[in-house]
Amino acid sequence: MPYAVDFETVSTVGLESSPVADALAGLRANEARYFRNKYDHVFTTEPASGARSTLDWVNRILKEERGIVISSRPLEATAFQVEDIRMAYVFYENGLSVNVMYTLGESGKRAVGFKLSDGMDVPEELGSFKFARQRSKLAGTIRGSYFVIKNEY
Numbered sequence: 001m002p003y004a005v006d007f008e009t010v011s012t013v014g015l016e017s018s019p020v021a022d023a024l025a026g027l028r029a030n031e032a033r034y035f036r037n038k039y040d041h042v043f044t045t046e047p048a049s050g051a052r053s054t055l056d057w058v059n060r061i062l063k064e065e066r067g068i069v070i071s072s073r074p075l076e077a078t079a080f081q082v083e084d085i086r087m088a089y090v091f092y093e094n095g096l097s098v099n100v101m102y103t104l105g106e107s108g109k110r111a112v113g114f115k116l117s118d119g120m121d122v123p124e125e126l127g128s129f130k131f132a133r134q135r136s137k138l139a140g141t142i143r144g145s146y147f148v149i150k151n152e153y
Helices: 021-039 052-066
Strands: 044-047 074-082 085-092 096-103 110-116 132-136 140-148
Touching: 021 074, 021 085, 021 096, 021 132, 021 140, 052 074, 052 085, 052 096, 052 110
Parallel strands: none
Antiparallel strands: 044 074, 074 085, 085 096, 096 110, 110 140, 132 140
């Protein structure tokens, strides 16, 4: 069942099994607020079990670009397009959020972003990345990193 993320009343709907459910819900709400304010887009997620094509696309990019396989269980995912940018998000049980920003034009920006929920450790598979800190009213302290996508997907 799709869930339109409310960034005014943060809810753990769909994320309850995470040990950092409140922080992960805040992180998800933070993303929803960004897309509403910047693109007037309603950020809607669905259970990962119903988002196989999104998970496959994100997993393929992670594996082929950097040899990364996320060990945590995916809880929710979403994929959408704003302007000429294809976006995908996966929210994992350990508190990790992975997003893919893939501009459809030839010379556009393409990157994978990682955000760690407040209170979670850096997953072993992301140990080589350096994470910058950002404060959020909705999510507390968010630690983020990224890499540029080099190939076509």
